[in-house]
Amino acid sequence: MVRTLGWLSAAALALGLVMAFGVAPREVSQGNVQRIMYVHPPLAWVAYLAFGVVAAASIAYLVRRAPGADRLAHASAEVGVLFTGLAIATGSIWGKPTWGTWWTWDARLTSVAILFVMYLGYLLLRGTVEDRERAARYCAVLGIVAALDMPLVHFSVYWWRTLHQPPSLMKPGGFTGSAAILWPLLVNLAAFTVLYAYLVAKRVRLLRAEAEALA
Amino acid sequence: MPDNWGFVAAAYGLTALVLGLYWRRLVRREKELDHAGEARARTARDAATTVAERSRQPSRSGHPRSEPASRPPLP
Numbered sequence: 001m002v003r004t005l006g007w008l009s010a011a012a013l014a015l016g017l018v019m020a021f022g023v024a025p026r027e028v029s030q031g032n033v034q035r036i037m038y039v040h041p042p043l044a045w046v047a048y049l050a051f052g053v054v055a056a057a058s059i060a061y062l063v064r065r066a067p068g069a070d071r072l073a074h075a076s077a078e079v080g081v082l083f084t085g086l087a088i089a090t091g092s093i094w095g096k097p098t099w100g101t102w103w104t105w106d107a108r109l110t111s112v113a114i115l116f117v118m119y120l121g122y123l124l125l126r127g128t129v130e131d132r133e134r135a136a137r138y139c140a141v142l143g144i145v146a147a148l149d150m151p152l153v154h155f156s157v158y159w160w161r162t163l164h165q166p167p168s169l170m171k172p173g174g175f176t177g178s179a180a181i182l183w184p185l186l187v188n189l190a191a192f193t194v195l196y197a198y199l200v201a202k203r204v205r206l207l208r209a210e211a212e213a214l215a
Numbered sequence: 216m217p218d219n220w221g222f223v224a225a226a227y228g229l230t231a232l233v234l235g236l237y238w239r240r241l242v243r244r245e246k247e248l249d250h251a252g253e254a255r256a257r258t259a260r261d262a263a264t265t266v267a268e269r270s271r272q273p274s275r276s277g278h279p280r281s282e283p284a285s286r287p288p289l290p
Contacts, residue, residue: 017227032218036226043230086233090226097219195234202241209248213255 012191019184050080055147058140075203107160
């Protein structure tokens with residue numbers, strides 16, 4: 001199952017690359033640097049997904065005390081931090097040629113940075129509390145509280161005046177651009193989602209094996 | 216606007232590098248755990264074999280005891 005997901009994600013990412021560089025046209029106003037769009041929003045989408053899974057698994061853990069839910073939350077948080085870090089970095093790389101700056105403390109960027117730091121704290125908390133049951137309980141609470149920042153991240157571009165553009169896909173009315181841009185974006189969104197599922201499945205299996213080795 | 220291919224390469228390259236390193240870390244840790252599990256299983260198997268072999272050996276006599284007459288009297 002995990003191996004199949006791995007091959008599927010490799011194939012989907014390869015197709016995504018072909019779509020981003022071979023099918024998608026050169027954008028008129030930004031030029032080829034706009035091709036960063038086929039990697040940056042998928043990374044941000046997976047970050048949303050990962051932290052949503054952390055919140056859901058954390059609630060499940062607090063209700064049922066099932067170790068499997070805790071392992072899923074832990075794995076998803078780790079992968080989510082990785083994808084959020086990459087979304088911030090690729091956004092910064094895109095921002096330099098288009099906005100003229102690597103970073104600005106506007107509402108979107110700041111709320112994402114806060115989200116990143118909160119989940120980084122989540123992973124540090126896991127490492128510092130020795131009693132595993134207690135660490136799982138504390139992290140479940142933090143995982144739910146940190147997820148409250150996600151609506152703030154998403155709607156920050158509407159609620160405040162920001163340098164960051166509003167969402168292209170997840171907005172009322174849907175995508176309004178051309179199909180030549182939409183399809184490569186959708187393929188990459190799907191590819192990164194499969195990659196997320198693969199990495200989380202692999203990490204969950206590792207966490208289970210580590211727990212068995214310690215028992 | 217210029218194409219800025221360097222920025223495109225940096226964004227895709229960084230993503231590929233970080234995700235690749237993370238994947239390799241997971242694979243390496245998985246292998247380590249597999250090896251540790253195999254070693255634990257081998258040790259347990261060896262220990263079980265040793266006990267089984269010992270139980271098949273004829274029992275040895277206990278410590279030789281001196282004859283009652285040769286024992287020194289109790290104080």
